[in-house]
Amino acid sequence: MASQEIETLTAALARLPGLGPRSARRAVLWLVKRRESALPQLLEALAQVQETLVECATCGNVDTASPCAICTDPRRDARSLCVVEDVADLWALDRARLFSGRYHVLGGRLSALEGVRPEDLSIPALIARVEAGGIDEVVLAMNATLEGQTTAHYIAERLEAYPVRITQLAHGLPVGGELDYLDEGTLAQALRARRPVG
Numbered sequence: 001m002a003s004q005e006i007e008t009l010t011a012a013l014a015r016l017p018g019l020g021p022r023s024a025r026r027a028v029l030w031l032v033k034r035r036e037s038a039l040p041q042l043l044e045a046l047a048q049v050q051e052t053l054v055e056c057a058t059c060g061n062v063d064t065a066s067p068c069a070i071c072t073d074p075r076r077d078a079r080s081l082c083v084v085e086d087v088a089d090l091w092a093l094d095r096a097r098l099f100s101g102r103y104h105v106l107g108g109r110l111s112a113l114e115g116v117r118p119e120d121l122s123i124p125a126l127i128a129r130v131e132a133g134g135i136d137e138v139v140l141a142m143n144a145t146l147e148g149q150t151t152a153h154y155i156a157e158r159l160e161a162y163p164v165r166i167t168q169l170a171h172g173l174p175v176g177g178e179l180d181y182l183d184e185g186t187l188a189q190a191l192r193a194r195r196p197v198g
């Protein structure tokens with residue numbers, strides 16, 4: 001039977017995405033064994049996060065300032081806006097350095113099942129950004145899930161009234177992907193998104 005302190009920490013860690021009670025307990029034991037070496041570093045990093053990180057009021061990114069470094073970077077193309085579900089998606093796209101415009105984080109996806117409505121996400125804020133003008137293209141970079149695609153479809157409809165080009169990530173063959181290893185959904189998407197050759 002572990003102490004109350006261990007139980008409390010384990011329960012707190014178990015709530016993190018990707019960690020269940022079992023992994024949380026292993027992490028706690030690891031930390032207890034290294035309370036002189038690793039724990040001060042971790043506490044310092046957590047305190048820094050709590051003190052310095054804020055949500056960007058413009059795009060929803062998490063950074064040390066609002067507006068964030070991406071929103072204020074003059075080298076980025078303000079006329080191109082990429083809409084993502086979560087901050088993690090923004091970071092993934094930005095790590096790949098493939099997109100040079102700015103972002104808009106929705107904070108989730110529409111879900112009838114979970115009762116997530118457009119006004120629960122930052123969709124009204126997105127419409128307002130487009131309405132304010134200065135944006136030529138909106139790239140819908142939702143996940144290739146049913147809810148992600150429903151969200152993309154809804155946003156595309158809402159933006160129809162504005163003079164912007166609306167594009168969507170092509171969901172097709174992954175690089176190096178062999179046809180017979182793909183699931184049917186990916187294969188169907190790839191077939192539907194087919195283009196003329198040459």
Ligand SMILES: [Zn+2]
Nearest residue numbers: 056059068071
């Ligand atoms: Zn921002």
